[in-house]
Amino acid sequence: MKIILRIVIFGLLTILTQIGGIVYLIAILINRRIKLKMKIQKFGLFFGLYCISTFLIIPYLAPIFGREKIQNTEYIQAHSFFYKLANRNYVKPELNEALQEIGIEFGEKHYGIKLSYLDANFPFLDGFPLLPHLSHNDGKKIDVTLYYENEKGILSNKKKSISGYGAYVVPKNEEVDQISICKSRGNWQYDFPKYLTLGKINKELQFSISGTRDFANIIVSNSGVGKLFIEPHLKSRLNLTNPKVRFHGCQAVRHDDHIHFQLK
Numbered sequence: 001m002k003i004i005l006r007i008v009i010f011g012l013l014t015i016l017t018q019i020g021g022i023v024y025l026i027a028i029l030i031n032r033r034i035k036l037k038m039k040i041q042k043f044g045l046f047f048g049l050y051c052i053s054t055f056l057i058i059p060y061l062a063p064i065f066g067r068e069k070i071q072n073t074e075y076i077q078a079h080s081f082f083y084k085l086a087n088r089n090y091v092k093p094e095l096n097e098a099l100q101e102i103g104i105e106f107g108e109k110h111y112g113i114k115l116s117y118l119d120a121n122f123p124f125l126d127g128f129p130l131l132p133h134l135s136h137n138d139g140k141k142i143d144v145t146l147y148y149e150n151e152k153g154i155l156s157n158k159k160k161s162i163s164g165y166g167a168y169v170v171p172k173n174e175e176v177d178q179i180s181i182c183k184s185r186g187n188w189q190y191d192f193p194k195y196l197t198l199g200k201i202n203k204e205l206q207f208s209i210s211g212t213r214d215f216a217n218i219i220v221s222n223s224g225v226g227k228l229f230i231e232p233h234l235k236s237r238l239n240l241t242n243p244k245v246r247f248h249g250c251q252a253v254r255h256d257d258h259i260h261f262q263l264k
Contacts, residue, residue: 015131017086018122019058023050054087062090062123067139070096070120075103079116079145079164088130090123092139095263098224099142105218110211113155118143118164118258132192134252140263144219147211151204155211158202161257166197169207169256175233182250193253212259213238219261220244226264231256 006028013020027046036042059069067090072078076099083089091099103115120142122130130136136143145164149155160167171177182190212234220228220242229248230240234256248255 017050017054017088018124018128018130019053019087020050023053054085058087058123065124065126066092067121067123068093068096069123070117071100073100073103074114075107076100076115076117079118079159080162082163083118083120087123088119088121089117090139091120091142092263094224095120095140095142098222098263101224102218102222106215109214109218110155112157113147113211114157115215116145116157116159116164118145132196132253135262141260142262143258143260144215145258147208147215148202148205149208149211151206155208156202156205158205160202160205161197161200163196163198165257166193166195167200167257168194168254169231169234171231171233171256172237175236178232178247178250179254179256182254185250187250190250190252190254193257209238213240216240216245216259217242219259224263225261227262229255229260 006024010021010024013024014022024046027042027049030049031042031045036045062068070076070078070089070091078084078089099115099117106115107113119130119133119136121136121139122128126138128137133141135141143164145159146169147155148158148160171179179190216228216230216238217240219225220240225244228242228245229252230238230245231254232247235245235247248260
């Protein structure tokens with residue numbers, strides 16, 4: 001049972017963080033020498049090694065694989081510390097540059113409002129899956145949040161879910177309901193992000209049509225961006241006409257809780 005448990009822990013840590021499984025094995029080997037007894041001590045050893053790896057070592061190794069950590073600035077932030085802790089904040093230099101340009105342009109237009117990113121990519125190895133995503137495996141893709149406003153119509157940096165995923169802007173009666181279409185075709189996973197919110201918050205906020213439209217148009221006007229994925233009813237509601245704005249397909253998950261964009 002102990003071996004099975006360690007295999008499960010190794011797998012989960014690898015799926016969540018890419019490097020966590022390897023760090024876990026190293027912690028086990030070290031503990032065989034120093035023989036820590038208490039579980040809290042063993043966890044402290046693992047967590048210490050993991051943090052050293054994540055924040056002090058990996059940023060210097062990732063460029064060897066053509067990726068770099070997203071630069072957090074006054075215009076750009078991770079929606080949650082989890083995305084940095086889990087090494088899901090790595091991109092190719094070209095995407096980092098595009099992010100900075102988009103963040104600056106949007107932030108200067110909407111003073112004090114930041115580009116808030118979610119899952120990007122892991123630091124190493126093209127083709128290594130960043131679950132639950134289908135395509136975040138080459139350093140060229142990133143998810144970013146939608147924008148919301150308060151009851152006075154003032155744009156806010158606050159979001160509707162703790163994780164940034166799963167708080168949907170649902171179709172209106174007169175809009176295309178691609179969600180129902182995909183689910184009726186047997187694509188059960190299409191609605192899955194509703195289980196990933198980690199809790200819904202800021203219920204008083206409303207979806208900002210003008211803020212999200214401005215943001216999406218700034219994204220697609222960037223020369224480095226090749227595609228932007230958003231749900232069809234939001235494409236229509238936001239009047240997004242640029243050919244870079246695409247439907248992601250029923251094999252993915254719904255995109256009325258976030259925006260996905262990628263390099264050419």
